[in-house]
Every structure is written in structure tokens, then in C-alpha cells.
Amino acid sequence: MAPRSNAVFLAIIAAMAALLAILSVPSLIAALIAFPSGEDLERLRRGAPPPPFDLTRAAERNMIAAGVFESARYRANAASALLALPPAERRRTGVDVEDVVRASLRAAPAQTYNWSRLAALRLAAGDRPGAMRAWQMSVLTSRYEPGLMLGRINLALALLPTTDRTMIDLTSDQIRLAAEADIRGLAKAAYTTGTAPYVSAVLWRDTTRMPLFLRYYRDHIWAAQHPDEAKALRK
Incomplete structure (x- = not known):
């Protein structure tokens, strides 16, 4: 390589390195801002939500981080923390959690959990369609999501009845997957939503899981009718 060509090449490399360094600064700052919320978010993922004050602080940190460096992950983290808050506490934050979820989805449309969150928010708002x-987008972006399985089943069953063919097919598929992954949880979801006949119609040919489903479903009926005895058995 000629000296001049070599100098041009080195200049290009130096410019690229400088550009990467500049671009990495906002990313680093955002990561540092959000870092203290990591433990609270991990507790939330493990099913042991921290106190409302800590959840609010985690949401705030991640929203600030998202403002410094546009990241769908930070907005998704903020939405997760906000949705775990009691409704009154969530309103006090002044943040529209649906706006946060939608902003995150615009940045990263394949976020299965955020599509599920949006579905729950739309259902709560009375917008069934x-x-x-x-x-459906949540399922289409990830058909099998263990940590989301029962949450999605509860949502789907709450949206019944429907004549939407795609919804019917996807719901039936999710019921079969849930029957394999957590038949007890499926029975509880069917009991809670009053959709046992629908779930039974999907599973009736499954000679292994259908009897288990009915057994666990009857357990929920018995527990509801005998709360004191059920409570004693759980001790």
C-alpha cells in the first residue's frame, strides 16, 4: 500500500473509531442510570415484586435511561415495573404505561412480552378487538414462551367467546401447549375465567391430559366450596 493510501486508510479508521466512541457515550450513560434498578427488576421477574416505592424508582430510572439512549429494553423495563404497581400508585406516577409500551414496540416490534402487556391494557380499556x-402478535412473535404461557392463556380465555378464526386457532394451540407445560395452571385459568367447557373441547381427544385437567379443575371447585379445609391443606 502506497504511503498516501495508507494515510487515508488510517484516517478513515481513526474517524470510525472516534464516531464509535461518541456513539457509545450515550449508551454507557443510559446503562449507568438504569443499573441500580437491575435488582428490583430481577425480583419482579422471579415473582417477588419489591415495594411500590422501589418499583416506581425502577420505572423512573429506566424512563430516564430511554431518554438518554433510545432503547426498547429500557422502556420495556419501565412498563414492567409500572404494571406491577397497584393502580393508585401507577396513576400517581403520571406516566401513561400504554404509551411506554407502544414506544418500546415501535423501536422493537418483536417484543413478545410487550405485545402481551398491550393486550392486557387494551382489554382493561374495553377494547376487545x-x-x-x-x-395475536404476542403469540406470532413467540409461540412458546414459558414465562408468559399462563398469562397469555388467561388473556385469551378472558377474550372468549369470539368468532375470529385466527384467535380461535391460536388460542387452541396455546391451550395444548399449556396442557403440556402446566396442566394445573391451565385448570386454574379455566376455573377463574369460567371457560372449562371451551378448554375441555380443545383437549377432549387427549386421553392423557384431559383426565388431569378435569381432576385439577374439580380441585378448584372443591377449594372454592370448602375454603377453610383448602386453606388447612395448603399449610
């Missing part, structure tokens, strides 16, 4: 569309 919107809830169905968001729920």
Missing part, C-alpha cells in the same frame, strides 16, 4: 390483535 385491539386486545385480540395485540394478543
